[in-house]
Amino acid sequence: MEWTAQVIVVGAGPAGSAAAASLSAQGVDTLLLDRAAFPREKTCGDGLTPPSVAVLQELGLLPKLEAAGALRTTGVRIFAPGGRSIEIGFDELAGELPAFGLTIPRRILDALLLEHAQQAGARFVSRFHVDGLLRDQGAVVGVKGKCNGQRAVARAPLTCLATGAGMPLVLKAGLLPAVPPVSHGARAYYDLPALDPVLQLHFDRSLLPGYGWIFPLSGGRANVGVGSLAGGSPRRRAAPTRQLFERFVSHNAHVQGQLAGARRIGPVRSYPLRTDLAARTQTNGLLLVGEAAGLANPVSGEGVHYALESGLMAAQVAAEALLEGDLTSSRLAVYGRRLHERYASGFRCLGRVRRWYLRERVLDLIVQKAQRRPRLKYLLANAVLGLTDPGEATSLATLAKILF
Ligand SMILES: Cc1cc2nc3c(=O)[nH]c(=O)nc-3n(C[C@H](O)[C@H](O)[C@H](O)COP(=O)(O)OP(=O)(O)OC[C@H]3O[C@@H](n4cnc5c(N)ncnc54)[C@H](O)[C@@H]3O)c2cc1C
Structure with a gap:
C-alpha cells in the first residue's frame, strides 16, 4: 500500500487535525494518518479552558461542538x-x-476536529500504525508502517509528527537526546x-x-x-x-x-x-507538533490548547517552506523559534509554580489568604491555568503577598 502527498501528518488528535485543516485550507495536499479508527477514546479530563475555547471559536467550531453536547x-x-x-x-x-x-468527551471533540480537517480537503487514512521514518540523504521523506495489517508506506517531502505523548517516532527522528x-x-x-x-x-x-x-x-x-x-x-x-x-x-x-x-x-x-517542551522540534523534512513536542501545561496538564495552537503554527511555516521548496532543518527552525518565543518562559515559570507552590502547607496558606484577597485568588487561578504573565506568579511581590 502506498500513498504520496506534499505533507504527511501522523496523528489525528487536536494537533494533527488542526495542522492538516490549516495546510489543506492553504492548498497543500495533506495526508493525515492515525493508527485508530475514529471516533476513538482518548484518555483525558475533557476540560477546555477559555484559551482552548478561543482557538476553537476562531476555527468556527463552537456551534458544532455545542450541538454535539459540549x-x-x-x-x-x-x-x-x-x-x-x-x-x-x-x-x-x-x-x-x-x-x-x-x-x-474527546471521543466527540477529536472526531469533529478530524471532520473539520477532511472538510478542508485533507485525506485521512485510519488504522495506519506508523513504525518508522523513510529517509533520503539525511532528510525524512515519509513514513512506513502497517495499515490494516499490511505493510504500507506514505511519501512526502515534509512529515509532521502529532503522535501525542508516545515517544517511539520522536526518538527515531533523533529529536530527544534522552527520554524525558x-x-x-x-x-x-x-x-x-x-x-x-x-x-x-x-x-x-x-x-x-x-x-x-x-x-x-x-x-x-x-x-x-x-x-x-x-x-x-x-x-x-x-x-x-x-x-x-x-x-x-x-x-x-x-x-x-x-x-x-x-x-x-x-x-x-x-x-x-509530556510537559517538557522539546528543545528541538524540527529536523530535515520533519516537524513535531502538540504533545509530541512536549507541549502540555506542567501544572494543570492541559494540552488541547497547545496542540491546536502549535498545529496551526506548524502549518503556517510548513506551507511557506513548501512554496520556497526549502524543507531543511534550518528553514523549518523558524517554527521552533516561534514555539519557544510563545511558550518557553511560561513553561519555566510554571515549573517554578509547581516546585514552589504545589506543596501542602503552601497551598493551604495561599487558599486561606486568597479567600479574603481577590488579587491573590486571581493570581492563583491564572497560575494554575498557565495564564499568568510569566514571572508574576513567582515574583518577590507575589511571594510577599502570600507570606504576609
Ligand atoms: C489523564 C489525562 C487528562 C488530561 N486532561 C486534559 C484536559 O482536561 N484538558 C486538556 O486540554 N488536556 C488534557 N490532557 C492533555 C491532552 O490530552 C493532550 O495534551 C492532547 O491530547 C495532546 O494532543 P495531540 O494532538 O498532541 O495528541 P493526542 O491527542 O494524543 O493525539 C495523538 C494521535 O496520534 C495517534 N498516534 C500515536 N502514535 C501513532 C502512530 N505510531 N501511528 C499512527 N498514529 C499514531 C493516536 O492514535 C492519536 O490519535 C490530559 C491528558 C491526560 C493523560
Whole structure:
C-alpha cells in the first residue's frame, strides 16, 4: 500500500487535525494518518479552558461542538489539601478570552476536529500504525508502517509528527537526546447529575504536586480523574496512577461525598503526559507538533490548547517552506523559534509554580489568604491555568503577598 502527498501528518488528535485543516485550507495536499479508527477514546479530563475555547471559536467550531453536547463551564473551584476552597469565574481571568470554558468527551471533540480537517480537503487514512521514518540523504521523506495489517508506506517531502505523548517516532527522528520524565493521568466516567458547571480541582495531599478533578459533562455525567505530575518512566507509573485514582475517589472527603451512589461507567484509563517542551522540534523534512513536542501545561496538564495552537503554527511555516521548496532543518527552525518565543518562559515559570507552590502547607496558606484577597485568588487561578504573565506568579511581590 502506498500513498504520496506534499505533507504527511501522523496523528489525528487536536494537533494533527488542526495542522492538516490549516495546510489543506492553504492548498497543500495533506495526508493525515492515525493508527485508530475514529471516533476513538482518548484518555483525558475533557476540560477546555477559555484559551482552548478561543482557538476553537476562531476555527468556527463552537456551534458544532455545542450541538454535539459540549457543556459551558463558568469557572474553576480549587480545593487546598486542608479542604478550604476558592472559586474564580472564567469571566475574571486574564486577557481577551471567552468568559466560559467547555467540557466535551474527546471521543466527540477529536472526531469533529478530524471532520473539520477532511472538510478542508485533507485525506485521512485510519488504522495506519506508523513504525518508522523513510529517509533520503539525511532528510525524512515519509513514513512506513502497517495499515490494516499490511505493510504500507506514505511519501512526502515534509512529515509532521502529532503522535501525542508516545515517544517511539520522536526518538527515531533523533529529536530527544534522552527520554524525558513524563507525568501520568487516569480518569473514569461517572453518572453524576446535578453538578455545578465548574471545573473542580482537588489538590489532595496524596497527589501533590498533582491533583484530582471532577469535571461535569452534559447528560448528567462527569469525568473524574487524577494527574500525578511527579514524573517517571511511562511504564513504571501507569499502575500506580490507577491506584492513586482509587485512593482519591475513596478517601478524599469532598470527592467521596459527591460520588456517593454515583455509578462508574467503563474502566479507569491511564495515559502518560509530556510537559517538557522539546528543545528541538524540527529536523530535515520533519516537524513535531502538540504533545509530541512536549507541549502540555506542567501544572494543570492541559494540552488541547497547545496542540491546536502549535498545529496551526506548524502549518503556517510548513506551507511557506513548501512554496520556497526549502524543507531543511534550518528553514523549518523558524517554527521552533516561534514555539519557544510563545511558550518557553511560561513553561519555566510554571515549573517554578509547581516546585514552589504545589506543596501542602503552601497551598493551604495561599487558599486561606486568597479567600479574603481577590488579587491573590486571581493570581492563583491564572497560575494554575498557565495564564499568568510569566514571572508574576513567582515574583518577590507575589511571594510577599502570600507570606504576609
Ligand atoms: C489523564 C489525562 C487528562 C488530561 N486532561 C486534559 C484536559 O482536561 N484538558 C486538556 O486540554 N488536556 C488534557 N490532557 C492533555 C491532552 O490530552 C493532550 O495534551 C492532547 O491530547 C495532546 O494532543 P495531540 O494532538 O498532541 O495528541 P493526542 O491527542 O494524543 O493525539 C495523538 C494521535 O496520534 C495517534 N498516534 C500515536 N502514535 C501513532 C502512530 N505510531 N501511528 C499512527 N498514529 C499514531 C493516536 O492514535 C492519536 O490519535 C490530559 C491528558 C491526560 C493523560
